[in-house]
Amino acid sequence: MRYELVIFDWDGTLMDSIARIVSSMQAAALDVGWGALEAAAVRNIVGLGLPEAIAELCPRITAGQAEALKERYAWYFVTGSEADMSWYPGVEQGLAQLAATPGMRLAVATGKSRKGLNRAFSEHSIEPLFAASRTADETRSKPNPQMLEELLVELEVPVERAVMVGDTEYDMAMAAALGMDGIAVSYGVHSRERLQACRPVVMADDFQAVMDALLSRGS
Structure with missing residues (x-):
């Protein structure tokens, strides 16, 4: 039997937003006086909640600087960045197909904030495809598995009938912590x-390989 619940990460899995995340974080760090951040270092923290990401990128940052960095990052990501964002090839059509598959529901588990995810849902008119979602400011950040636990409880799905799809070891680690399958x-x-x-x-x-795995696994 196929999975009953497919839980997707957002940035780097569904949406090609990495360039915007990196450029926004780099610009914000310069604005608050922290200094230059290497692109590879910023890429490494994609998927974490914003406070956790800042703590990882900027050890010993003061609380005031961290708050200012959060605000500047948010401004750049929403308004100030010229970096494009788009679906990865096949994602938009694939999600619609999966959501229409009998016995299968979709969810999101993301390092974005609720405000950020709701904005993405609204911009792309895609929220109806997802039965539930969790963001890093509502629960504990990846790789802690709490957001997955909450989704399983809310949707009443046993862990063995769910799968996490993501592009980072944080996604795979939180799934593994629950004994949940992961598609990387x-x-x-x-x-x-x-x-x-x-x-x-x-x-x-x-993404076609993701689709193939989800629609053929166990059938």
Whole structure:
């Protein structure tokens, strides 16, 4: 039987927003006087909640600087960045197909804030495809599995009938902590080697491979 619940990460898995995240964080860090951040370092924290990401990127940052950095990052990401964002190839059509599959529901587990996810839902008119969602400011940040636990309880799905789809080891680690299957996508921020170390059930090089795994697994 197929999975009853497919839980997707957002940035780096569904939406190609990495360039905007990186450029926004780099610009914000300069604005608050922290200094230059390497692009690779910023890419590494994609998927974490914003406070956790800032703490990782800027050790010993003061509370005031961290708050200012959050505000400047949000401004750049929403308004000030010229970096494009778009769906990865096949995502928009694929999500619609999955949502229409009998016995399958979709959810989101993301490092975005609720405000940020709701904005993305509204901009793309896609919220009706998802039965539920959790954001990092509503619960504990990845790789803690709390957001997955809450989704399973809310939707009344046993862990063995759910799967997490994501592009980072944070996604795969939180799934593994619950004994949940993970499908890793190699086109996001973390390398195939890092993802493979988390032992996903599938390594997908594009979204079509995700679709193939979800619609054929166990059938």
